[in-house]
Amino acid sequence: MSARPASEKPLILGDLAAKKAAGEPIVMVTAYDHPGAQIADAAGVDMVLVGDSAAMTVLGYDSTVPVTVDEMIMLTKAVRRGLHRALLVADLPFGSYEGSDAEAIATAQRFVKETGCDLVKIERGGTSVDRARALVAAGIPVVGHVGLTPQTATSLGGYRAQGRSADAALDLIDSALALQAAGCALIVVEAVPSEVTAALVPLLDIPVIGIGAGPAADGQVLVFHDLLGIYPGPAAKFVKRYADLRTAAIDGVTAYASEVRSGAYPAPEHGYGMPEGEADRLRELLAGR
Numbered sequence: 001m002s003a004r005p006a007s008e009k010p011l012i013l014g015d016l017a018a019k020k021a022a023g024e025p026i027v028m029v030t031a032y033d034h035p036g037a038q039i040a041d042a043a044g045v046d047m048v049l050v051g052d053s054a055a056m057t058v059l060g061y062d063s064t065v066p067v068t069v070d071e072m073i074m075l076t077k078a079v080r081r082g083l084h085r086a087l088l089v090a091d092l093p094f095g096s097y098e099g100s101d102a103e104a105i106a107t108a109q110r111f112v113k114e115t116g117c118d119l120v121k122i123e124r125g126g127t128s129v130d131r132a133r134a135l136v137a138a139g140i141p142v143v144g145h146v147g148l149t150p151q152t153a154t155s156l157g158g159y160r161a162q163g164r165s166a167d168a169a170l171d172l173i174d175s176a177l178a179l180q181a182a183g184c185a186l187i188v189v190e191a192v193p194s195e196v197t198a199a200l201v202p203l204l205d206i207p208v209i210g211i212g213a214g215p216a217a218d219g220q221v222l223v224f225h226d227l228l229g230i231y232p233g234p235a236a237k238f239v240k241r242y243a244d245l246r247t248a249a250i251d252g253v254t255a256y257a258s259e260v261r262s263g264a265y266p267a268p269e270h271g272y273g274m275p276e277g278e279a280d281r282l283r284e285l286l287a288g289r
């Protein structure tokens, strides 16, 4: 499997609409740092999300709630520097956009100006529909996010699938339709029954990106640390692990520690040498002191 050449043209939003129209699945993955962004871009994904899942995957918080705008901006800037082809989406963190349209615009403008992200993502329907409309009117492309919305998981009864009853599914579909009407460019649908996604997708003109939402979505997103087996916590039902980097990394660091302790590392080839005669001269200089 080969990496994509850096010469490939950066994607634009219209490419996603074209993919949906052509029935070509859209691939999205999260990333939180420069090497992660380079890996995602080299693998040829279409979109990279600096998700507020960073709170858990790289910052060690126990939910997405505590992560700050400054923390997310620092991570998003690192990802921007590593991306060439994929579109970059930044999550607006909890508490940075819900209060008013003005707050949402000010936060989103910081992200666009300071990180160079292409779109921002906000969670939920309800008042977030108004925030989405205001952001779009301010010229900022927006991704909506419905279903399981981790920023407000407590009020949803925890991290569990959403839209499982017909009434709840209808509410979720109405939120997605409202977000589209507000001008969102895409919708992420998280942890909903496959039947609900299958009912939703034909109702929307914009692409639907699923995570734990079944195969009917126009694309899929997974968390980088989940799919590569880096994150040690329990994985959600929808996560498929494509690698076990945590085990490989622990094995590598364990081998390093053992070689340092045994003296096997560093070997002569890992060191620098002085030019001919300089070591003897150094010994003489030291002896003459």
Ligand code: KIV
Binding pocket: 030, 049, 050, 051, 052, 053, 054, 091, 188, 190, 211, 221, 223
């Ligand atoms: O924060 C995140 O990583 C997300 C994805 C799970 C969609 O919002």
